[in-house]
Amino acid sequence: xxxxxLHRAYLRCPKMPQVSWDVLSSLTxxxxxxxxxxxxxxxxxxxxxxxxKVINFVHSNFITYGAYVAILLNGLYGNRNMLLAMxxxxxxxxxxxxLNNIAVFEPLSRRGAKPVALMISSxxxxxxxxxxxxxxxxxxxxFSRVNFVSYPKIVYEWIPSVSLDSxxxxxxxxxxxxxxxxxxxxxxxxxxKTNLGRAMRAVSDNPILSEIxxxxxxxxxxxxWLIAGGIAGVGGVLWTSYAxxxxxxxxxxxxxxxxTVGFIGGLTSLTRTCIGAVLIASIxxxxxxxxxxxxxxxxxxxxxxxxxxLITTLIVSPPLGAGGGLPYRLFRRVGKSA
Amino acid sequence: xxxxxLIGFLVQWLTVFGLYSILAITLNLEAGFAGLTxxxxxxxxxxxxYVGATLTTYLTLYLNNVDxxxxxxxxxxxxxxxxxxxxxxxxxxIGLLAxxxxxxxxxxxxxxxxxxxxxxxxGPAFVGFTLLSFGELMRIFLRHYEPVGGSKGLAxxxxxxxxxxxxRLSSFIFLLLVLGLVALTYIAMNKLTNSPMGRMLRxxxxxxxxxxxxxxxxxxxxxxxxxxxxxxxxMAGALMAYYFTSVNPDMFVPAVTFNxxxxxxxxxxxxxxxxxxxxxxxxxxDRLLAFITPALGVAVISxxxxxxxxxxxxxxxxxLFMPKGLLAERPLKTPALDEARxxxxxxxxxx
Numbered sequence: 001x002x003x004x005x006l007h008r009a010y011l012r013c014p015k016m017p018q019v020s021w022d023v024l025s026s027l028t029x030x031x032x033x034x035x036x037x038x039x040x041x042x043x044x045x046x047x048x049x050x051x052x053k054v055i056n057f058v059h060s061n062f063i064t065y066g067a068y069v070a071i072l073l074n075g076l077y078g079n080r081n082m083l084l085a086m087x088x089x090x091x092x093x094x095x096x097x098x099l100n101n102i103a104v105f106e107p108l109s110r111r112g113a114k115p116v117a118l119m120i121s122s123x124x125x126x127x128x129x130x131x132x133x134x135x136x137x138x139x140x141x142x143f144s145r146v147n148f149v150s151y152p153k154i155v156y157e158w159i160p161s162v163s164l165d166s167x168x169x170x171x172x173x174x175x176x177x178x179x180x181x182x183x184x185x186x187x188x189x190x191x192x193k194t195n196l197g198r199a200m201r202a203v204s205d206n207p208i209l210s211e212i213x214x215x216x217x218x219x220x221x222x223x224x225w226l227i228a229g230g231i232a233g234v235g236g237v238l239w240t241s242y243a244x245x246x247x248x249x250x251x252x253x254x255x256x257x258x259x260t261v262g263f264i265g266g267l268t269s270l271t272r273t274c275i276g277a278v279l280i281a282s283i284x285x286x287x288x289x290x291x292x293x294x295x296x297x298x299x300x301x302x303x304x305x306x307x308x309x310l311i312t313t314l315i316v317s318p319p320l321g322a323g324g325g326l327p328y329r330l331f332r333r334v335g336k337s338a
Numbered sequence: 339x340x341x342x343x344l345i346g347f348l349v350q351w352l353t354v355f356g357l358y359s360i361l362a363i364t365l366n367l368e369a370g371f372a373g374l375t376x377x378x379x380x381x382x383x384x385x386x387x388y389v390g391a392t393l394t395t396y397l398t399l400y401l402n403n404v405d406x407x408x409x410x411x412x413x414x415x416x417x418x419x420x421x422x423x424x425x426x427x428x429x430x431x432i433g434l435l436a437x438x439x440x441x442x443x444x445x446x447x448x449x450x451x452x453x454x455x456x457x458x459x460x461g462p463a464f465v466g467f468t469l470l471s472f473g474e475l476m477r478i479f480l481r482h483y484e485p486v487g488g489s490k491g492l493a494x495x496x497x498x499x500x501x502x503x504x505x506r507l508s509s510f511i512f513l514l515l516v517l518g519l520v521a522l523t524y525i526a527m528n529k530l531t532n533s534p535m536g537r538m539l540r541x542x543x544x545x546x547x548x549x550x551x552x553x554x555x556x557x558x559x560x561x562x563x564x565x566x567x568x569x570x571x572x573m574a575g576a577l578m579a580y581y582f583t584s585v586n587p588d589m590f591v592p593a594v595t596f597n598x599x600x601x602x603x604x605x606x607x608x609x610x611x612x613x614x615x616x617x618x619x620x621x622x623x624d625r626l627l628a629f630i631t632p633a634l635g636v637a638v639i640s641x642x643x644x645x646x647x648x649x650x651x652x653x654x655x656x657x658l659f660m661p662k663g664l665l666a667e668r669p670l671k672t673p674a675l676d677e678a679r680x681x682x683x684x685x686x687x688x689x
Contacts, residue, residue: 055463104654116375116462117657120603123377123466124653127596131646135639142638256471263464298482307475310468311456318459 023289025167031285033173033242036180038277040235041254042261043183048097048228049267050204052221054105055119058097059258060251061129062229065093066236067250068133074154074240075146082156082175082237089233097229098222100125106218133248150247154240172241179238183231187270190227200224204268256303257284260310283309346506347625349513353581355621356516360523360574361598362605362613364567367527369599370607370667371536372563373543375462378453378469379598381476382568384590385449386442386575388480391492391585393441394434398424398496412487417494425500435498438576446572450564458557473592480587491586498580516577523570527610530566532671539563540608540670593646600649603656606663615664 007021045059066089073079073088104121137148159171191197199220202210211217240246257280264276287305291297361379368374395411402423409415425431453472457465481489498515499508530536541549542556550556579585597620605616624645631641656663669675 055467104658107658111661113657113661116373117661119375119463119466120599121654121657123596123599124650124657126650127593128647128650128654131643131650134643135647138639138643256474259467259471263467300478300482303471303475303478307471310471314456314460314464314468318464 021166027285027289029167029169029173031281033176034281034285035278036176037235037238037242038257038261038281039180039274040176040183040231040238041258042265042273042277043187043270044228044231044235045258045262046265046267046270046273047187047231048224049262051200051224052101052105053109053115053118054122055115057119057122057126057255058100058129059232060255061126061133062093062097062232062251063236063239063254063258064133064248064251065089065096065129066233067240067246068137068148068236068248069093069233070154070237070240071148071151071246072140075148075151076140076144080155080157082159082241085156085237085240086179086234089237090230093233093236094226094228094230096129097225101222101225106221130248130252137248150245151240152245153243156241159241170242172238175241176238179234183234184274191270196220196223256310257306260306260313263310264313280306280309349506349509351621351625353509353513353516354625355617356513356520357574357578357581358598358601358617358621359520359614361571362601362617363520363523363527363610364570365598366602366605366607366610366613367531367539368563368567369602370609371531371539371543372560373462374560374563375466376469376564376567377466377592377595377599378473379571380590380592380594381469381473382446382450382571383575383578383594384473384476384480385446386572387579387585387589388486388492388575389442389445389572390438390576391495391579392486393438394495394579395420395492397434397437398430401430410485411494412484412490412492420494420496424494424496425498428501431496431498431501434496435580438580439573442572442576443569444572446575447565447569450568451561454557454561454564458560470592470595473590473595477587477590480590487586489587491584491589493584495579495583495585497583512581516581519573519577524610524614526570531610535559536670596649596653600653602663603653604663606665606667608667609663609665612663612665 003025004021007024041063044062045056048054048056048059069089069092070079070082070085073085079085100122104125105118108118108121140146141148156171156175159175161171162169162174189197191201199210199215200223202213202215203217203220203224207217210220236251239250243250261273261276261280264279265271265273283305284302288297288299288302291301292299361383365376365379368376395416396406399406399409399411399416399419402419404419404423406416409419411417411420453469457468480486480491486492497508497512499511502508502511531539538549538554538559541552541554542559546556582589601616601620602613603616604619605612605614627641627645634641
C-alpha cells in the first residue's frame with residue numbers, strides 16, 4: 001500500500017522521531033473518527049444558529065442527553081440495538097429542543113429581546129438541564145442499583161468491525177462514519193431538494209421577507225430545532241459506543257471543540273463546518289502527538305491547541321456575519337485616515 | 339444541638355457577600371453597561387486569587403530566611419513552615435496584603451485587557467464563549483503547573499490579620515477590609531458610569547455602529563472596561579484566597595461565573611444597587627442551605643442539584659417575566675438632569 005511505502009521512506013530520514021506504522025495508522029483512524037464525530041456534533045449547532053439566531057449553549061446538553069438515553073435504555077432494559085437507541089434519542093432530544101423554543105426562545109424573540117438575552121437564557125437552560133440530568137441519574141442509580149454516573153462503553157450488536165491490511169476499524173468507527181454520511185446526504189437532500197429545506201434556508205437568509213412570502217416561520221423554526229436537537233442526540237448515542245466511560249459531563253467536556261468547529265464555519269456554512277471538524281480533529285490529535293514526541297508536552301494540554309485555533313480564527317477570519325461584530329483596530333492610527 | 343452563633347454567622351455571610359458583591363458590581367459594569375457578555379468572570383477572580391496566594395506564600399518564606407525553591411510552599415515542609423511563620427509580624431502581613439491586592443489588580447486587569455483583542459470584532463456570543471473556554475483552559479493549566487501546587491493548590495496562606503491574636507477579632511477586621519473594598523468598588527463604578535464614559539458605555543451597548551459613527555473609540559472603551567472590571571475582580575480573588583487560606587484549581591469552575599450572572603440578572607442589569615440585593619439574596623440562601631442540608635440527612639436527590647436547577651430556572655424566568663430585574667436601570671445623574679428636575683419641581687417657567 002502507498003501509505004506504508006511513504007512511511008518506510010520517512011523512517012529512513014535521519015534525525016526524525018521514529019513513529020511506528022501501527023501508531024501512525026491508529027492515530028489516523030482516530031483523527032477520521034473524531035472528524036466524523038465533530039461533524040455530527042457541530043453541524044446541528046450551525047443549522048440551529050443560522051435559522052433561529054440563538055447561540056445555543058444547551059447544545060452540550062443535547063449531546064449528553066442523547067448519550068444518556070442510550071445508557072438508560074441499556075442499563076435499565078438491556079437494549080443493545082443502536083438504531084432503537086438512536087431513534088429514541090432523536091425523538092427525546094429533538095422534543096426537548098422544540099420545548100425550549102416554545103417555552104423560552106419564542107416568547108423572548110416575540111418580545112423583541114436582544115440576541116444577548118436569548119444567549120443568556122440558553123445559558124440558564126444549560127445549567128438547568130445539566131443538574132436535571134444529575135438528578136435523574138441519581139434517582140435511576142438509587143432505584144436500579146446500576147452506576148449511571150460513570151458508565152462503561154456500550155457494545156452494540158449487529159455492527160461489525162473491519163480489518164483492512166493491519167488497520168483495524170472498530171464497530172464504533174463503522175457506525176460513526178455511516179451515520180455521518182447519512183447525515184450529510186440527508187441534510188443535503190433536505191436543504192436543497194425539498195420545500196421544507198428551501199423554507200429553512202429562506203428563514204435563515206431573511207426572516208421578515210420569508211414571513212411576508214407566506215412561509216410558516218414558527219413551524220419552520222420548530223422543525224429546525226427538532227432536526228438540530230435530534231442529530232445532536234444521535235451524536236450522543238454514537239459517543240456511548242466510543243468513549244471509555246460516559247459521565248454527565250460528556251457534552252460539556254466537548255463544548256470547546258464543538259463550538260470552535262461551528263465558529264470556523266462562521267455558524268452559517270455547513271460545508272465550512274465540515275472542514276472545521278476535520279481541521280480540529282487533525283490539529284488536536286496529530287498536534288498533541290507531535291508535541292508529546294518532541295517536547296514531552298502532556299496530552300491533557302490537548303484543549304490548548306483547540307483554543308489557539310479558536311483565537312486564530314477570531315483574529316484572522318472573524319465570523320463577522322454571525323452575532324454582530326464590526327471590523328475594528330485596537331489602536332487608532334493617529335494622523336492616518338482608515 | 340449546638341448554640342446558634344449569630345455574630346459568627348453574620349461575619350461569615352457578610353464576608354462571602356462582600357466578595358461576590360465586587361464580582362457582581364464589576365460584571366454589571368461589563369455586561370449591564372458595556373454589553374460585554376463576560377462568561378469568564380471566574381478567570382479574573384482566579385488569577386487574582388492565585389497571584390495573591392503565590393506572592394504571599396513565597397514571600398513569607400523568603401523574607402523569613404527560608405529558601406522557597408528548596409522548601410516550596412506546596413510541599414509538606416513548606417506548609418508546616420508557613421503555619422509556623424505566617425501572620426506573626428504586623429508590618430510584613432499588611433505589606434504583603436497591599437502588595438497582593440495591587441499585583442492581583444494589575445495581573446487580572448492586564449489579562450482582561452489582552453483578551454479583548456481577539457474578541458473585538460465578533461459579536462457577544464463569541465465573546466462569551468471565548469472567555470468561558472479560557473477559564474477552563476486556565477484550570478487545566480493550573481492543575482498541571484507545579485510551582486503553584488498543581489491540582490492540590492496552595493494551602494496555609496497566612497492570614498493578613500493573624501497577628502491580632504483573637505481569631506474572631508481578626509476575621510472581623512478582615513470583614514471590614516472586604517466591606518471597604520466593596521464600598522470602594524461601588525463608589526468607583528457609580529462615578530464611572532455617571533461620567534461621560536458611562537454614557538459612552540451605554541451607547542456602545544445599545545448601538546455599536548452608531549457609537550462608532552459618532553467618533554467614539556469603541557475598541558478602546560471595551561478594553562478599558564474589561565481592564566477595570568477584571569482588575570477589581572482580581573482584588574476580590576486575592577481577598578478570597580486570604581479568606582479561605584487556600585486555593586486550588588477546582589474552586590474556579592464556570593459555576594462561579596453563572597452564580598454571579600444569576601445575581602446580576604435577578605438584581606437588574608445596569609443597576610449596581612440591584613446587583614448588591616441579588617448577591618445578598620443568593621448568599622443568604624446558600625448560607626441557609628448550608629444549615630439545612632445536614633438536618634435533612636441522607637437524601638436521594640442532592641440539595642445542591644436542586645439549588646443549581648433553581649439558579650438556571652431563575653435566570654430564564656427573570657428574563658422571561660421580569661427582564662429588568664428587581665431594580666431597573668436609571669438615567670444618568672448629570673448636572674443637566676438635576677437642573678431639569680429642579681425646574682419641573684418648581685413648576686417650570688424658565689429662568
